[in-house]
Amino acid sequence: MKNIDWNDLNYFLATVQSGSMAAAAKLLKVNHTTVSRRISALEQQLAAPLFERTATGLSITPLGESMIPYAENMRESVNAMDRLVTADKQELAGTIKVTAIDMFGRRVLAPVLKEFLDLHPHIDLELILQDENLDLGAREADLAFRATDNPAPDLVGKRLGRFAMTVYCTEDVWQQYQQEPQSICAIDWTENGPNTPDWVEEYMPGLKVRHYCSTINGIYELARAGCGMARLPCGLGDTTPELIRVPGIPLYQGMGLWVLSHIDLRNTARIKALRDFVVDRLEKELPLMEGQCEKHWQTLERHREL
Known part of the structure; x- marks a missing residue:
């Protein structure tokens, strides 16, 4: 043979x-x-x-x-x-495959990657945005920004912080809820099926879940459009002028955000350079990610006026 x-x-x-x-x-x-x-x-x-x-x-x-x-x-x-x-390969050249949670990659990571690529014109990027985890051992990606509390043992990296979440809706939805609570509904993950979200049971009993979506971006867009109330990452909700935090509901501490690579690639020059660069830039975003900037969008508006 x-x-x-x-x-x-x-x-x-x-x-x-x-x-x-x-x-x-x-x-x-x-x-x-x-x-x-x-x-x-x-x-x-x-x-x-x-x-x-x-x-x-x-x-x-x-x-x-x-x-x-x-x-x-x-x-x-x-x-x-x-x-x-x-x-x-220790030169700062070649392709880096980066995977990230869709919401995080689009709204937070992309501008940081642009800044890094401007500094390193010989590095090419493949950005894979999806909520499912890729296999770093099989080189499906070189660097992963992953929501987890238990990284796999063959991966190394750093926890950047912890996603904070709370419930958001538009001002109009909140005012309507004050007058006619039964006319307002909740928005939830498709995978939760018929289960009532814990925040509804604890803080807003009687609120019906009528709308579902399979991605956090979809839930966000429905809430922003005024379709109901939804629990969202603070990094999304607090940067959106159309949304307010629903009063009386505390922050929920979600999973940690890690930047990870396979242990065999931990000292590869271009991967290490990107990892260190992103960690340095994103540490400035931690207060927003961890829910400490409720009026963040108003601060941005004031900066634009100045």
Whole structure:
């Protein structure tokens, strides 16, 4: 048997992980025919099928099942070599893949990244904004800004602070609530389903949850548009002129915000430079993030007038 192409094994693992060639193609950002061709090539090298093709989809064969742990070990070895090569490059040049929570990345991180890139014109950026965590060990990203209280043991970094949250609505919604409480509703996460938010049960019993959204940005936009009351990060609510804090509801201390990289890349020059730069800049934003700047937007308006 000839040497097996690692790339073919990568397509095999992606298909196993995602359950179909179409889903694997989406995961790997290639077309469906590429995945099918690479898996067929691997099966030809092995002279044995890895999947049974049926009318209802793919079914992995016993050989395919037995190959999974070996392929996973090879993937980890390839990723480790990739991290080793990256860590050895000490010039302030090349691409840095940064992942962040969507809301944080757009409203806080992007201006800081612009400032850093202006200082380092030979560094290119790939910014991945999503609320799901990427695998830093697999080099899906080099640097992560992650909401967590328990970073994985193979990651190193620093906790920048802790997200504070409270309940916000527009002034009109608050005035209407004062007159007709039953006419106002709450906005909540889609994943919470029928569960009543704790802040509703404790501070505003009787308030109905009628609107849901799957992202914090969506909840924010609904609240800003006057659709109801919602618990939001203070870094969002306190910088928005259309929103006020709902009186009588204290701050809720959410998860910590960490900047993290894989332990193998902790001393890579360009990654360390960006990490240190962002940490230095964002420490100035901590009072806002931790809910200590309720009238922040009014301060900004006064600065603009001056």
